[in-house]
Amino acid sequence: MSEFLQQLLNGLSLGAIYALIALGYTMVYGVLRFINFAHSDVFMVGAFIGYYMGKLVPENTVWGGLVVLIVAMLGCAVLGMLIEKLAYRPLRGAATLNVLITAIGVSLLLEYSGQVFFGATPRTFPAVFPSVNFSFGDLVISSNQVVVIVVATILMVALEFIVHRTKIGTAMRAVSLNPKAAQLVGINNDVVISFTFGLGSALAAAGGILYALNYPSIDPLMGVMPGLKAFVAAVLGGIGNIPGAALGGLLLGTVETFVNGSQWSTYKDAIAFAILIIILLFRPAGLLGKSSAEKV
């Protein structure tokens, strides 16, 4: 029983990270209808900003950790908006495939630039937050897991607030519903899309820092697998659906952790894709998505 709870806890903290990344995918898909492959590399850049910032602040302090987190989020927000402006905006209105390939190009560019500038060898992420283990009977909770769950919850609540209670959030939902009509009522789509990228990238950066705290070996290709899985999480919950992405992330992280703890652990990378395929075949709109019939 305690092992079950322990695995559940580990799964939820991994799932919270997937959820943070998945939110960025789902928001971008909502406004632009394409898979932003570069998102997983923004996640990696976030972890690296954290790595360099972590050297400037004292280790094992809460405020130091928060400074690292906030700087990485701001840095990645700027990076995300730059990527959108330079690579995706010139392709507004182009075929989806071309945008998809451009996104793959941006992803490769970030990965290879990372290998040149950061070096291809894995680095050890500094312990920026204080690290203590709390034990409740057999159950061990590390402070990093607490940080992950607290930060992820705060960010998701903040996102929910931005999307539903602010003017820019309303504009985001309008653009995602119908870009042309949004323009007609006076919304500047470019500003909204730029903001969406900034927001999504900031969440990816937070995900990167939290991931690096729990798996403290970072390298320029670290984003690829978590990125793909987070995308699966977004599809699982219903792409374009924000609560769905959070739910999908938590579910996927939990399932993966349980598989990892079982005798089939070597298949853990396949499980995400197996779930993806099953979901797409039987419920293509995702768990929380609404399916829409194709009109002729």
Place this chain on the structure above:
Amino acid sequence: MPRPHLYLLLALLAAFGVSYFSDRIDPYHLDVIIGIGINIILAVSLNLVNGYTGQFSLGHAGFMSVGAYAAAAVSLFLGPRLLGAEGGSTLQQSLMFLAALTAGGLGAALAGLGVGIPSLRLKGDYLALVTLGFGEIIRVIFQNVEFLGGALGLNGIPAYTSIFWVLAFVALAVFTVTCLVHSTYGRGFLATHDDEVAAEAVGLNTTRYKIVAFVIGAFFAGAAGGLYGHFKMTITPTGFDFTKSIEIVVMVILGGMGNTLGVILAAILLTLLPELLRPIAEYRMIIYSLLLIILMIARPQGLFNFKFGQVKL
């Protein structure tokens, strides 16, 4: 297309001719040419699926790996029994290799059928994702099968791949795809691409067309995988990951979807580019990815999208 069979025969003869002089070609150049040939087979076969039929697949490397493993298994496990300890005569080896490549192609085609039937009901991004997912699952399965070397892969595959085999299969792939899309039956692929609903309304079974395209594409991907395995002499599951699929997709898109000649040129260019940029090794992949972004913005219709040799989409 007048007399396509004649062209195929000529191409095969040319392949034989080139292989006759292959000792005089610099080994490095020969390696590059073989690499180009394998990429052409992959790109041309993916073009049938992505370009002509309009079904965006990201799992081509998965089929390539099935073919590579099946072909390698045939020549590693069956080869010594059939050819004896000495390795047999050249003719016996050639027949053996042809059998291995056919097995690779058929194995991949079977995998293509298995993947295609459930997933081709999906469209666009979703199909891309499911094929990507299948590609990754195939990789993880190979990593876990002890019999096929697990994560270490298969080693000591006989080096059967020669310039003749590569050129012959390039010719065969180009011939099959070109003849197919120009035939009366093959117009259905283009119809499926253009407007699925309209195609169904005039009585075409679009699902069957998609599956046929998928299976033929997978067959050649498998054959290319077999050639690759017997060229590198060692295969690992990670060599056929998502990045390899992307590489092939990029060739198809830069060449101009549904434009076999353009795709061939793009495959040549994209194989040569990293080689040419080798002196600035550190930065070459950065330049490669930057070029990709710039080309997509500047020429979204593909690099070689000229009228010649193109079926109008």
